[in-house]
Amino acid sequence: MVKKMNVESFNLDHTKVSAPYVRLVGITTGEKGDQIYKYDLRFCQPNKEHLEMPSLHSLEHMMAEFIRNHLNNVIDLGPMGCQTGFYLAKLNHSEIDDIIVALEKTLQDVLEATEVPACNEIQCGWAASHSLEGAQAVARKMLEKKDEWKEVFQQQ
Template identity: 55%
Template sequence: MNVESFNLDHRTVSAPYVRVADRKELPHGDVITKYDVRFTQPNVAHLEMKAIHSLEHLFAEHSRNHSSSVVDFSPMGCQTGYYLILQGEPDVAAVVDLIEATLTDVLDATEVPAANEVQCGWGENHSLEAAQDAAREFLAQRAVWEQVSE
């Protein structure tokens, strides 16, 4: 199939993890790399929408304080994680450091950025507490992020 994650056997992975999901060389030679940042075990657990939405806002804002290579941080429709797209080809260890630093910032946040009807398409659908709980749980399992399957 054309979509990399559709070719991934979701029964064989062990979340949480961070893995390279795709790499694209663009027409002018620039490279972007997509990372699968999986918070919950596929087909077993999922993140609630307010947590997903708020963590998306928080990560999108705070990650750019740590890296100018961040292109996008997008939630997966299955609600089990996110795709982090970066310019270039940083190795997984560098990406893990970026994620750890950003999620640590999330724990220190006092509000969800742009959580209002002017800056967001569903401004009332946020929960700082739920996002921080998800970040805390993911950070607590930092030792296994680079281990995709058991």
């Protein structure tokens, strides 16, 4: 038996999920009643594929910037260390369908972009590591499988 961990994703059986998907990871309630919803935006099948760093980095910049045009109260959108997707943290409740619609619109924005936002040495800590074309290829691939985003676990 695997020991229960403090980090939710460490308790997720990564061999049972079927990427791509959008999954509510958890809800944290603050002392004043506000709630933070954390979502797993999984682009790649764990332990089978991953996002190359320049593509992931550019996609992070674009999604972090663009998703705020489609969702209110976004706290953060950041990459997973395993390079298979992103975490989205949002204040107060949103239906999973709202997250999916916002993600689709955000990825469409990525496809229409002509440059990576904040891709310079003043605004980015590793400005040399970006790929607009790579990010757009990842966005295109994710959008092609949009109908699968609600299916988190492999069909038995």
